[in-house]
Amino acid sequence: MSVNGATTSGELRAHNRVRLLRAVHDCGARHTRSQLTRDLRLARGTASVLVAGLAEERLLHEEPAPEHVRGRPTQIPGPHPDGPIALAVDVREDAWELAACELGGRVTVLGVRPHDGTPEGALALLGEAVAAHRARLGHRVVGLGVALAGPVRHGGLVDIAHLGWRSVDVPHLLGGAAPSPLIVGNDTAFAALAEARRGRLRGVRVGLHLHVDFDLGGVLVVDGHPLGGATGVGAEFGHMPLTGSGRPCLCGAIGCWGMDVGANALLRHVGLAYGGGRGREQAEHVLATSEQAVAANAGALGRGIAALVNAHDPEVVTLSGHGPELRERAGEALLGACEPVLMAIRRERPPRIESSALGWRGSLLGAMESVFDAFLTTEGLELWRKSHPDQARDTPDAQSVTHSTPARERPV
Amino acid sequence: MSVNGATTSGELRAHNRVRLLRAVHDCGARHTRSQLTRDLRLARGTASVLVAGLAEERLLHEEPAPEHVRGRPTQIPGPHPDGPIALAVDVREDAWELAACELGGRVTVLGVRPHDGTPEGALALLGEAVAAHRARLGHRVVGLGVALAGPVRHGGLVDIAHLGWRSVDVPHLLGGAAPSPLIVGNDTAFAALAEARRGRLRGVRVGLHLHVDFDLGGVLVVDGHPLGGATGVGAEFGHMPLTGSGRPCLCGAIGCWGMDVGANALLRHVGLAYGGGRGREQAEHVLATSEQAVAANAGALGRGIAALVNAHDPEVVTLSGHGPELRERAGEALLGACEPVLMAIRRERPPRIESSALGWRGSLLGAMESVFDAFLTTEGLELWRKSHPDQARDTPDAQSVTHSTPARERPV
DNA sequence: AGGCTTTTGTTCACGACTAGAGCATAAACT
DNA sequence: AGTTTATGCTCTAGTCGTGAACAAAAGCCT
Numbered sequence: 001m002s003v004n005g006a007t008t009s010g011e012l013r014a015h016n017r018v019r020l021l022r023a024v025h026d027c028g029a030r031h032t033r034s035q036l037t038r039d040l041r042l043a044r045g046t047a048s049v050l051v052a053g054l055a056e057e058r059l060l061h062e063e064p065a066p067e068h069v070r071g072r073p074t075q076i077p078g079p080h081p082d083g084p085i086a087l088a089v090d091v092r093e094d095a096w097e098l099a100a101c102e103l104g105g106r107v108t109v110l111g112v113r114p115h116d117g118t119p120e121g122a123l124a125l126l127g128e129a130v131a132a133h134r135a136r137l138g139h140r141v142v143g144l145g146v147a148l149a150g151p152v153r154h155g156g157l158v159d160i161a162h163l164g165w166r167s168v169d170v171p172h173l174l175g176g177a178a179p180s181p182l183i184v185g186n187d188t189a190f191a192a193l194a195e196a197r198r199g200r201l202r203g204v205r206v207g208l209h210l211h212v213d214f215d216l217g218g219v220l221v222v223d224g225h226p227l228g229g230a231t232g233v234g235a236e237f238g239h240m241p242l243t244g245s246g247r248p249c250l251c252g253a254i255g256c257w258g259m260d261v262g263a264n265a266l267l268r269h270v271g272l273a274y275g276g277g278r279g280r281e282q283a284e285h286v287l288a289t290s291e292q293a294v295a296a297n298a299g300a301l302g303r304g305i306a307a308l309v310n311a312h313d314p315e316v317v318t319l320s321g322h323g324p325e326l327r328e329r330a331g332e333a334l335l336g337a338c339e340p341v342l343m344a345i346r347r348e349r350p351p352r353i354e355s356s357a358l359g360w361r362g363s364l365l366g367a368m369e370s371v372f373d374a375f376l377t378t379e380g381l382e383l384w385r386k387s388h389p390d391q392a393r394d395t396p397d398a399q400s401v402t403h404s405t406p407a408r409e410r411p412v
Numbered sequence: 413m414s415v416n417g418a419t420t421s422g423e424l425r426a427h428n429r430v431r432l433l434r435a436v437h438d439c440g441a442r443h444t445r446s447q448l449t450r451d452l453r454l455a456r457g458t459a460s461v462l463v464a465g466l467a468e469e470r471l472l473h474e475e476p477a478p479e480h481v482r483g484r485p486t487q488i489p490g491p492h493p494d495g496p497i498a499l500a501v502d503v504r505e506d507a508w509e510l511a512a513c514e515l516g517g518r519v520t521v522l523g524v525r526p527h528d529g530t531p532e533g534a535l536a537l538l539g540e541a542v543a544a545h546r547a548r549l550g551h552r553v554v555g556l557g558v559a560l561a562g563p564v565r566h567g568g569l570v571d572i573a574h575l576g577w578r579s580v581d582v583p584h585l586l587g588g589a590a591p592s593p594l595i596v597g598n599d600t601a602f603a604a605l606a607e608a609r610r611g612r613l614r615g616v617r618v619g620l621h622l623h624v625d626f627d628l629g630g631v632l633v634v635d636g637h638p639l640g641g642a643t644g645v646g647a648e649f650g651h652m653p654l655t656g657s658g659r660p661c662l663c664g665a666i667g668c669w670g671m672d673v674g675a676n677a678l679l680r681h682v683g684l685a686y687g688g689g690r691g692r693e694q695a696e697h698v699l700a701t702s703e704q705a706v707a708a709n710a711g712a713l714g715r716g717i718a719a720l721v722n723a724h725d726p727e728v729v730t731l732s733g734h735g736p737e738l739r740e741r742a743g744e745a746l747l748g749a750c751e752p753v754l755m756a757i758r759r760e761r762p763p764r765i766e767s768s769a770l771g772w773r774g775s776l777l778g779a780m781e782s783v784f785d786a787f788l789t790t791e792g793l794e795l796w797r798k799s800h801p802d803q804a805r806d807t808p809d810a811q812s813v814t815h816s817t818p819a820r821e822r823p824v
Numbered sequence: 825a826g827g828c829t830t831t832t833g834t835t836c837a838c839g840a841c842t843a844g845a846g847c848a849t850a851a852a853c854t
Numbered sequence: 855a856g857t858t859t860a861t862g863c864t865c866t867a868g869t870c871g872t873g874a875a876c877a878a879a880a881g882c883c884t
Contacts, residue, residue, distance in 0.1 A: 009842090009870060009871060012840085034860075044862065044863085045845095049841095252756030253755045310665060311630075313645040313646055345563060345663070422842090425871090428870095446831080
């Protein structure tokens with residue numbers, strides 16, 4: 001769905017440029033040029049022309065492969081030292097983390113800051129930091145992805161019920177200096193996107209990703225795309241009444257599954273105050289010590305998973321955030337609660353339940369991927385070409401290739 | 413996602429052939445050639461070559477447009493009188509209906525037969541009917557789509573809990589004479605597919621389709637594709653515990669939503685026997701007379717819809733089968749049950765709830781669409797070309813065009 | 825009725841693209 | 855040091871879509 005087909009000769013070239021660049025990005029800039037040529041079913045001559053063009057436009061930069069078996073040594077195309085950079089930020093209930101990402105997925109953390117949970121407190125300093133880094137990096141910045149712990153509507157309006165955020169206009173609060181495109185999305189959807197690209201959902205046709213933080217988020221991943229497109233209003237499995245509790249949820253509905261899973265539920269189970277994005281340490285303490293609270297949490301998680309497995313039949317269920325720890329500490333409670341809710345035909349071949357390969361980094365990485373998804377299109381590359389008219393200005397090719405600093409050791 | 417992009421000049425031509433043919437199919441063979449040329453952004457010359465090629469391969473056949481405004485009159489490309497035919501069958505709990513479909517979607521019903529609800533009873537005669545029609549139509553048959561009222565696993569294994577079908581091997585029971593490809597799918601998923609192509613979900617990014625028959629089926633439609641791909645094991649929203657009843661379901665799970673919605677639920681509500689695919693007339697009588705049973709059914713439908721709207725935020729919810737009648741007879745009960753389960757942010761802009769545009773025909777039409785989806789690909793057209801080597805064997809072009817019977821008045 | 829206008833179908837020269845073969849290159853192997 | 859092997863580069867051939875010029879067929883106007 002994402003990559004549309006070419007219909008003219010011109011679009012054909014553009015399309016192959018995108019395919020090559022995406023292949024480099026998706027493999028983490030680890031495949032050799034000859035490998036890529038084979039994978040993409042290109043003629044060696046075609047690959048030659050494409051790589052040369054992309055290198056001249058500062059999109060790719062080739063380096064010698066560290067080892068070979070025989071024959072003429074091949075090169076590894078990776079990010080250009082002056083190439084595109086995606087900014088990504090993960091805004092949690094109590095802190096945010098900002099990072100710069102190169103093509104291929106290398107992440108450089110630019111800053112981490114706690115905040116007070118209010119919209120202004122969370123986003124004002126962030127906007128300044130983004131503006132500063134953008135000024136420093138210039139035209140290299142090709143977009144900003146923002147992960148947030150609540151439903152995101154079109155235009156970047158965000159609601160986080162347990163923080164009291166009501167239709168918070170994120171683009172506005174970030175100020176006018178935010179780069180374009182500005183992609184605001186749900187943290188769970190982003191985590192799922194990252195899992196689909198670089199984690200345990202890679203190559204999986206239908207997967208289910210669940211992100212457990214203060215709240216519970218869940219989203220279906222189909223053919224590498226989280227449902228609701230990572231910018232939409234999906235990813236809200238946490239607000240389905242799957243566990244049969246009639247408790248009113250802060251979102252305004254009744255009986256939401258998310259009431260029984262996550263840090264807030266742990267705190268409530270032991271009688272502590274919860275909500276407002278406070279109490280991460282206490283929750284982690286409960287998680288580490290209270291067998292009973294953990295079992296209740298894991299059981300509720302299992303019942304909901306079973307319901308979703310019935311409906312969607314995923315091949316794999318992945319857990320991130322506190323999910324992996326719940327599974328390790330109370331795996332039997334989880335699976336035991338699953339069983340009775342499963343359809344008989346699902347019990348024969350239940351999906352694997354796995355812990356995320358990316359841990360707490362998923363949301364940030366997904367925000368990055370969404371920026372590169374927008375960039376790695378015919379339109380995105382056309383924009384880059386236009387904003388970099390001075391392709392080969394001063395140095396001959398041989399010199400620039402030989403003397404430039406290798407991409408992956410260079411600070412961003 | 414379905415149509416992959418071309419990478420060589422040759423694939424480019426194949427890709428444009430598919431695009432043109434699909435455009436003809438999707439518009440119901442009602443658009444003129446000049447309209448199609450504009451819609452697909454083709455040069456007139458290119459369209460000329462493409463249409464001529466497709467006509468020579470017996471895929472298209474042009475007829476004069478009935479009316480014009482001014483200028484040279486244009487033609488309307490439609491199905492070729494010897495063109496491809498998709499066979500489609502809707503197998504319900506108590507009867508099946510077989511049809512032949514031309515490119516563009518014109519349906520000719522070939523037969524309707526009640527059966528006894530056993531796998532053999534349902535499928536043996538059907539297999540014979542398919543084989544007979546296939547022999548008659550020869551190479552024109554490009555596939556068979558089979559809609560069934562239960563979960564379908566890969567390979568065509570079907571379970572229908574309330575009929576006692578356990579891993580019924582549909583391809584095997586249909587016998588060896590079934591055409592290829594043989595696409596076995598869930599009736600709800602097919603109905604949703606048809607709704608997405610020719611009904612109220614056309615052009616909708618995220619839609620939810622619910623099919624109410626004896627049982628309840630539900631599936632999400634994203635960008636024109638039902639989740640689980642119309643042949644998968646999705647489309648089972650009916651087996652999520654959304655209504656909070658702890659009743660054991662025949663599927664082996666507990667508290668399934670589908671226990672409370674549909675003909676079986678209506679019969680149970682008034683104390684009649686249910687299950688086994690019997691009692692369609694009684695259920696319709698209950699539906700027409702028992703206010704209370706209908707309200708209970710509609711309320712359960714509404715509660716489940718709200719839960720799914722929370723999770724997926726569809727733009728439109730469409731109902732087929734008995735759904736439209738439930739909505740007409742007890743719309744307030746339905747919406748009233750929806751309200752408290754909805755998240756506050758969903759209440760502001762709730763999705764439209766609409767009745768299907770295709771009625772009970774949806775599953776059959778969806779089965780057809782799935783066959784044409786497989787045919788309208790570069791591979792499918794290549795196979796057709798190979799199996800029809802005698803392209804222009806006896807008659808000059810002018811004569812064959814002038815004298816051949818118009819496609820849409822010709823019996824199949 | 826006859827000429828003009830409008831729209832569409834057809835043909836062809838042109839530019840852009842990829843495939844594939846032949847050659848050059850650079851390493852490992854013998 | 856020569857051979858083998860795999861890769862990169864260059865050039866020709868074939869295919870495709872474009873767009874302009876031309877032909878065709880209808881409605882419109884006088």
